Amino acid sequence: MKEQAVQAEIGLIGLGVMGANLTLNIAEKGFPIAVYNRTWETTEKFIANAGPLASRIIACRSMADLAEAIHPPRPVIIMVKAGDAVDEQISGLCKVLKPDDIIIDAGNANYHDTVRRDAALAGTGIAFIGMGVSGGEEGARHGPSIMVGGLEQSYHRVEKVLTAIAAKYKKQPCCAWMGTDGAGHFVKTMHNGIEYADMQMIAEIYGLMRDGLGMKAPEMAKVFARWNEGKLNSYLIEITAKVLATVDGKTKKPLVDVIVDRAGQKGTGKWSVIEAQHLGIPATTLEAAVAARVLSSMKDERSRAEKIFGASRRKLTPKSRGAFLKQLESALYAGKIAAYAQGFAVMEQASAEKGWNLPLGTIASIWREGCIIRSQFLDLITSSFKKSRGKGNLLMAGDFAAMMKANQAALRRTVADAALNGAPVPALSAALSYFDSYRRARGTANLIQGQRDFFGAHTFERIGEPGSHRGAWIS
Ligand code: NBP
Numbered sequence: 001m002k003e004q005a006v007q008a009e010i011g012l013i014g015l016g017v018m019g020a021n022l023t024l025n026i027a028e029k030g031f032p033i034a035v036y037n038r039t040w041e042t043t044e045k046f047i048a049n050a051g052p053l054a055s056r057i058i059a060c061r062s063m064a065d066l067a068e069a070i071h072p073p074r075p076v077i078i079m080v081k082a083g084d085a086v087d088e089q090i091s092g093l094c095k096v097l098k099p100d101d102i103i104i105d106a107g108n109a110n111y112h113d114t115v116r117r118d119a120a121l122a123g124t125g126i127a128f129i130g131m132g133v134s135g136g137e138e139g140a141r142h143g144p145s146i147m148v149g150g151l152e153q154s155y156h157r158v159e160k161v162l163t164a165i166a167a168k169y170k171k172q173p174c175c176a177w178m179g180t181d182g183a184g185h186f187v188k189t190m191h192n193g194i195e196y197a198d199m200q201m202i203a204e205i206y207g208l209m210r211d212g213l214g215m216k217a218p219e220m221a222k223v224f225a226r227w228n229e230g231k232l233n234s235y236l237i238e239i240t241a242k243v244l245a246t247v248d249g250k251t252k253k254p255l256v257d258v259i260v261d262r263a264g265q266k267g268t269g270k271w272s273v274i275e276a277q278h279l280g281i282p283a284t285t286l287e288a289a290v291a292a293r294v295l296s297s298m299k300d301e302r303s304r305a306e307k308i309f310g311a312s313r314r315k316l317t318p319k320s321r322g323a324f325l326k327q328l329e330s331a332l333y334a335g336k337i338a339a340y341a342q343g344f345a346v347m348e349q350a351s352a353e354k355g356w357n358l359p360l361g362t363i364a365s366i367w368r369e370g371c372i373i374r375s376q377f378l379d380l381i382t383s384s385f386k387k388s389r390g391k392g393n394l395l396m397a398g399d400f401a402a403m404m405k406a407n408q409a410a411l412r413r414t415v416a417d418a419a420l421n422g423a424p425v426p427a428l429s430a431a432l433s434y435f436d437s438y439r440r441a442r443g444t445a446n447l448i449q450g451q452r453d454f455f456g457a458h459t460f461e462r463i464g465e466p467g468s469h470r471g472a473w474i475s
Pocket of ligand 1: 081082137
């Protein structure tokens with residue numbers, strides 16, 4: 001370790017994309033920071049490129065050096081690949097840290113792991129925080145959205161640094177305490193599930209423009225840029241316009257046209273829908289988005305299927321293209337309402353079952369800046385939750401009920417147009433079906449109960465008669 005005049009206020013392990021940028025952010029906000037990375041060359045390179053901020057960064061060759069470089073009680077952020085690597089760092093840190101120090105896992109952990117790690121550290125005197133960080137590389141460098149889980153007093157001990165580095169929405173830091181143990185990582189998981197749904201619905205609308213209307217990427221870029229000025233204003237719509245407008249240096253074609261249509265995933269979207277299923281909350285739009293990524297990865301199989309069935313490429317021929325694009329804009333908005341209603345409903349249920357008391361209004365408010373799903377829409381959710389205290393499905397909240405009423409017809413027409421055109425819109429149609437099922441007082445599960453009773457003697461409830469009943473079914 002280099003001789004340093006200052007002692008660090010905080011430490012960080014893992015100088016990958018996120019860790020390196022988070023370190024620069026922390027140093028820039030005036031906090032001396034000690035860093036350690038498994039591969040020393042990465043640390044050297046990082047320091048060499050840190051510019052004037054290097055004077056606030058202490059490069060350490062070992063965890064012992066790291067612990068020594070930080071002023072006790074020491075907070076240490078772990079920002080490495082989620083999974084076993086985190087357990088390895090924790091066990092290494094436990095050898096060099098002392099009671100009252102705090103380990104902060106800021107990667108995308110599965111919240112079950114966070115709960116396990118929190119329990120394992122209880123009794124050691126070392127506190128544990130599981131912290132969701134959203135905003136990618138840019139967010140980490142200039143202000144992410146931060147969702148903190150752990151004991152509230154542990155959060156308050158690192159609040160100063162975290163609120164300083166977090167994104168700001170109208171001067172309010174996008175950082176808050178979510179609840180104990182896994183709450184922060186759970187909320188981050190649901191953030192990512194909603195992000196999957198948002199991205200998938202945008203991609204479906206892009207598909208209708210490209211294959212249905214035959215629009216070219218630069219033309220679509222202009223439409224998305226215009227939408228970004230309106231009710232759909234959001235980071236994802238903004239970058240969609242930029243992605244569509246970018247030209248490939250090699251081929252001079254729109255870059256999006258030379259990208260293979262196979263989307264990757266790292267697991268958080270999948271976890272969000274697994275948790276929704278465990279909690280018994282329908283999150284069909286999120287599920288459709290995850291499944292769509294899986295189907296996208298089956299490129300060879302899809303190519304073989306197209307040879308057998310053909311790809312329906314019937315053009316959409318709206319009377320007015322302008323009016324049709326307005327319909328798509330509203331459809332996307334209605335789909336977004338349904339997706340967020342699902343995501344927040346999952347968090348409301350998790351909060352009740354796990355005793356987290358998740359602050360749903362605060363969650364919406366800290367997603368207004370810094371994170372990937374930041375949008376004007378989240379400001380509306382924040383205001384709505386202020387009135388309802390985050391209780392009840394977003395679809396039923398006054399403003400959102402009115403918005404859904406105003407936009408649902410566009411969603412319906414778009415899903416119908418897509419179906420007739422043979423264009424897949426799994427997330428948009430899941431959103432529509434969710435809405436139609438949710439707003440129907442008499443559904444069709446009476447028949448399912450009849451079938452269940454017929455084959456399995458599961459009994460059913462009778463309208464107007466309490467208790468469980470059996471049917472005298474004909475054979
Ligand atoms: P990177 O792949 O850029 O960096 C990974 C870091 O983990 C490197 O410092 C690497 O050290 C270290 N590491 C690995 Br890999 N295995 C290790 C091990 N067994 N022991 C010690 N260190 C190990 O990842 P990243 O994109 O910075 O992501 C870090 C975390 O942040 C992940 O949990 C990710 O899901 C989460 N996250 C990422 C984003 C994003 O947009 N990228 C956004 C939000 C959250 P090395 O230099 O020795 O290989």
